[in-house]
Amino acid sequence: MTSDERTMKALWSAWWQRWPRWVAGATALWAVLYACFGLACALSGTSLLYHGTDSGASGLGWVVVAVGALAALVSGAVVLHGLRPALRVLLWVVCALAGITAFSLLMDVITLMLGQGVDSGASAANKALAAVGAVLLAATARSGRPAAGTSLRTPSAAPRRVRLAAWAGTLAFVPYAAMKLVWASGGTFAGITGEEMLAVSERNGASEIFLTLESWGLDPTALLAVLGVFLLWGLVRPWGQVFPRWTMFLRGRRVPRWLPLTPALLGAATLAPYGVVGVGYLVLATGGVVTLRRGDFHSSGDALLVGWIGMVAFAIYGIALVIAARSYWLRTRPACQMTAVTE
Numbered sequence: 609m610t611s612d613e614r615t616m617k618a619l620w621s622a623w624w625q626r627w628p629r630w631v632a633g634a635t636a637l638w639a640v641l642y643a644c645f646g647l648a649c650a651l652s653g654t655s656l657l658y659h660g661t662d663s664g665a666s667g668l669g670w671v672v673v674a675v676g677a678l679a680a681l682v683s684g685a686v687v688l689h690g691l692r693p694a695l696r697v698l699l700w701v702v703c704a705l706a707g708i709t710a711f712s713l714l715m716d717v718i719t720l721m722l723g724q725g726v727d728s729g730a731s732a733a734n735k736a737l738a739a740v741g742a743v744l745l746a747a748t749a750r751s752g753r754p755a756a757g758t759s760l761r762t763p764s765a766a767p768r769r770v771r772l773a774a775w776a777g778t779l780a781f782v783p784y785a786a787m788k789l790v791w792a793s794g795g796t797f798a799g800i801t802g803e804e805m806l807a808v809s810e811r812n813g814a815s816e817i818f819l820t821l822e823s824w825g826l827d828p829t830a831l832l833a834v835l836g837v838f839l840l841w842g843l844v845r846p847w848g849q850v851f852p853r854w855t856m857f858l859r860g861r862r863v864p865r866w867l868p869l870t871p872a873l874l875g876a877a878t879l880a881p882y883g884v885v886g887v888g889y890l891v892l893a894t895g896g897v898v899t900l901r902r903g904d905f906h907s908s909g910d911a912l913l914v915g916w917i918g919m920v921a922f923a924i925y926g927i928a929l930v931i932a933a934r935s936y937w938l939r940t941r942p943a944c945q946m947t948a949v950t951e
Contacts, residue, residue, distance in 0.1 A: 631751055632686040635744040639679035642737050646672025654730045672734060675705050679741065683748055696749050703745035707877060709738035714878035718832060739874070761942070763846035766935040774844045777928025781833045784921040787914070788827035798910040808904045836875065836925065842868055843932035849940060865940050872933040880930055883923025890915050 649656055650669030682698045689695075713735040765771070787797050794802040806822055814822075821828050842848030848868060851861050893900040893912060905911040 629751075631744065631747045632683050632691075635683040635741070635748045636680055636687055638737075638741050638744050639676050639683055641676075642741055643673050643676025643680060645734070645737060646670065646674075646676055649730060649734075655728065656731050656734045668734075672709070675702065675709065675738075678702055679706070679745060683745075686748060686751075691748075691751060699745050699749035703742050703749065706738045706742040706745060710735045710742060710877065711881065712878055713739050714874050717874070718829075761940065763849040764939055765846055766844035766932065766939065770931055770935045771844050773928040773931040774840050777840050777925040777932075778837050780921045780924035780928075781837060783917050785827075785830040785833050787917055788830040788833075789825075792822050792827040792830070793825045798914050799906045800904070800910065804904075833921075836929075839868060839871060839875070840925070840929060840932055843872060843929075843936040848936070865937070869933060869937065872929055872936070876926055876929040876933055878926070879922045880926030883919050883921070883926050886915070886919035887923050890919055 646669045648654075648669075650667070650673060654669065656668040656672065678698075679702045682695055682702060685692075686695050686699070713732075716732045716735065766774075790797045791800075791802040791805040796802070806819070809822065810819060818828050821831070849863055851863055889898065890900075890912065892898045893915075900908050900912055900915065902908045902911045905914065
């Protein structure tokens, strides 16, 4: 490493360690941009809902304006007056609102990964902006806490109860992956054949990548489930904190905390509530309280069976991901703590 590179690295490290000072300003800037985005959508009648086709659906734009304005007021107050206890509470409230707004962002990411277009560009942009805001708001809320030192902890496994949660999340995906692979291989499950399911995917606008993998007997969602399980175990095992030997140039180096935590938090924030709410709805449908539409299946019973397999997998895996991500966050924190950062 040259002297110029060392100098730049030192400057970057010094700037990054001062994040409690600049993050409030960055949050305020995001809040203004987010409010302007919501205002533009509201005034133009742009829908921010997947299925919002009428003008009334654009009312969500005013909700975005309200969230952005509240975030701007609170983060601006932090910039001017420092992080007071009441402001910290408000920051977490707005962070929760932004997190709710960002719900189902993972679904958009998956469709883009598979080469498909999102249902609504404005809706996807709204969720992406909300996710960025949630991170900034959470960082601002924590900016008054003691700054971490540079001493790194030795890579360690998660406690036994966390590993049990990881096993539960892994096993929950087995029926889901098996169901998908049966269809991908041309078999029949829940009264529908693989050919029929492929036709449904094509009719629903599946991408060429998706259809090609299906024709090879590889269901893309089953492959994503495998990646999800890999992420889950990376969060609970020591190898998830150090790059393995096959990474060549990165071999033996520490994995940046944000690298596994970003997809973990995104997945947990989407799959856990989606699965839990879905299971609740299926309980009502099973009890005859509500009627489940059969959709592309031949009967409501077939749709109910597939729904249970999918929602149980999402719920258990999502909850396991929350538990594993929290454990990883705590186990990878710097070991020593410096004095509190002055405002």
